[in-house]
Amino acid sequence: MAMAGEKGRGRWFVIAVPYLWLLALFLAPFLIVFKISLSQDVVAQPPYAPTLDLAQGWAGFTEFLSGLSFANYGYVLDFSNEFLEAYGSSLIIASISTVLLLLVGYPIAYAMARAPRSIQPTLLMLVILPFWTSFLIRVYAWIGILSQEGLLNQALLALGVIDTPLEILNTNLAVYIGIVYSYLPFMVLPLYAALEKLDLTLLEAAADLGCPPAKAFWTITFPLSLPGVAAGALLCFIPAVGEFVIPDLLGGSDTLMIGKSLWTEFTVNRSWTVSSAVAVLLLLVLVIPIVVYQNIQQRELEAGK
């Protein structure tokens, strides 16, 4: 759609400003992370070597190149350090959370899509509303509930269900609860969007052809909602893998998650080079779901036309 007169300076201005911004503040930082991941820690400012000294010209550049090494990756991938375990446990925790989110989110989204049209916008708003309140606050709210002398234990003790308080806070269970709670809107919204579009006459047709409702659900409704399931699952899985706040506040000392390991490596061990290597590897782990997610996003946008 080349339009006469639209190819002017205005067009290039609109493209260039966000483009340059992202190059400088998204791509360049990431390249720096990659470069530092190939460097070594030194006691200096900045605390890594080699640094590129352009004043030395080509010699400086070759010296810089020869100074780079994959040593940090070896360190991160070494079984005796806990990083590999943290990657694995992050993926497991994220996967289990995603399944739990689907189990919790699907009935809610389904019920919302079947609710009378007049109350659907209200229900939708009620699902989105918690998302607008601070993430930190929502995680914090669970500390008071799940702790040893927290409200849940008090309630269960008072009801006589248990005799001694349950230890939930600072366990993986608390992390699951936290993730499911915080990410629920991200799961419900795409599911609802997919289920809401479903043409109810399809179910009438199925019933007319002799298919009982439960079977119609599995043969008609569920397959047609799969794009929503995929979008919701990826929308929850990807950030859950890199989650830091939830395992830090709700998890225990034995809860290993890679986001937390990276943070600890950076703030406690102060190794910039190792944390950079951890970041690069984390991104590699996420590349596949991110590409899948982008494709779905693109398809939805095109379908939206």
Added chain:
Amino acid sequence: MRKGLTWFNITSIVLGFAFLYIPILLLVIYSFNASRLVTVWAGFSTQWYWALLENEQLMDAAWVTLRIAFFSSLVATVLGTMAALTLTRYGRFPGRTLFSGMIYAPLVMPEVITGLSLLLLFVAVNFDRGFWTVLLAHITFTMCFVAVVVQSRLVTFDRALEEAALDLGCPPFKTFFKITLPLILPAVVSGFMLAFTLSLDDLVIASFTTGPGATTLPMRIYSQVRLGVTPEINAVCTILIAIVTVVVIIASVMTKRAENQRQAEERAAMTG
């Protein structure tokens, strides 16, 4: 087929919303507890709210956070809208794939990586960390969210409207402000609101990129939360929840009213 709700549906909704709202509700209730012990109810009191006013650290942090959120979302809205226009309007140009990659990637990028990489950039270029670095970081990651929100509106935008304006003698730049912008304004405003809350909410990226004198509210809350639950934090959280709730409800009531009015007018036109 039944469009109505079965008992199973109603139960799912009730349990789902209970799960979503009870934790927040408890937090709000206990912010009015007279006792310092969070788990023992000792009568109604607003003392923690008064205590907040005297907590200068917290007030400072709140002020810093609001300033960062306001200015970063303002810039992010402008940049994000430009990015959305680029993605939907300008067809192919060199580096388009890289550009759309850079728009989508931050949406799914773990915050720890975004934060770390920006910090390392600021160190590499010797930029003093503080208010400005957090501002730059927030603009960068929130502009992508704005871009996606605005883009989804632009793809459904009838380009014939812009062509009609050009055809009637209105140059492109003016067409954008007279036709396009007024019509995509709701999306731009929700992009702004999204950017604002994301900035208000952010702990990880701010923690990486901040420096002396620029402690944000989430950072302050976080450092106190790690020491345990206190009624003061409950009070802060309640205030934040109240603000957000009021704003969101007002916004949705306003859009609902506009929608109703439009429908009524349409009905009037059909019958009249």
Added chain:
Amino acid sequence: MAADKARKETIGAVRRSFAPWTDPTKTPLIRFENVVKRFGDFTAVDHVSLDIYEREFFALLGPSGCGKTTLMRMLAGFEEPTEGRLTLAGEDLAGVPPYRRPVNMMFQSYALFPHMNVEANIAFGLKQDKMGKGEIDARVEEMLKLVKLEKFAKRKPHQLSGGQRQRVALARSLAKRPKVLLLDEPLGALDKKLREETQFELMDLQMDLGMTFLIVTHDQEEAMTVADRIAVMNNGVLVQVAPPSVIYEQPASRYVADFIGEVNLIEGTITQASHDETRISSPVTRFPLVVAQTVACKAGDTACIAIRPEKLRIALEPPADPSENLFEGEIWDIGYLGDLSIYHVELACGQRIKVSQPNLSRMVARPISWDDKVWVTFAPHAGVVLT
């Protein structure tokens, strides 16, 4: 009443004699000279040369994707030709952006600005010209009166019916008094009855304003009704440019004959080609076929006769007039449409042809029924030979 009569007479006089394309002394208002438009590998418009004259109502007709819309959008300035030249009143339009061209367009979707009321929509183009407020108000009022929407000036587009929106779009595109008004499928969104009424209104409006209209449509009836001349397009190429009656009665090719209206194509071999008479023998009938037409072919060439269903007659008995062309066949199917009946007749060779007959009197019992043996006839001047 007297004014109406006077107006009718002038319009009638103009309409009867209007044919600037036959006058070599007239210079065209719009000239497409060898215009090509490619989108990547796809050629949307392929070497089109076309002249359109002042005060003409010109229609671009063709199936979707034939390039007619691209041709119009090049004139509006939304697309630049890849090759060739496009001039308006002698001025080359290359590089002139849409907002500086003295043409206005009525969009298929109407493209009314939803955040402005009817008045503001109509005034929009005038404001771009920095016209004075009083003048704008006067022009808007004039336009509202022209399209009979005075009472709706303050309404927003979504408060109007489809027909009213169409009128606002028309008023808005006419307000600037453009040299050419472009109409992109202007009546596509209206229902059939309203569309037919509006076609006649558009014709009168064009005549009254003395403007040049260029309409893009895929609806052949619409093009036939409103246009002085029609350009039939296919695959980016102009297939025929002629007044509606010529397009229908003397189609230049099988494509045009088939695209406009219903047609039966009878394949055959020319046995004799003389002045004003062409004889053809065809496997579909044992009788020789005669068409009153001079063709640039010789005996032995293959050709085909295009004959419209309404120009065929059907009877149970063979005709008395020996000059008529003749087929024998059997009724395969009958469609009763009320005003017409459509007969599908299977000829001896198996080819089926369509015959339509007006139902001149109230039908009580079918004079011709299924499986009847029938004679189908047509006069020598009723068909056209296509080569």
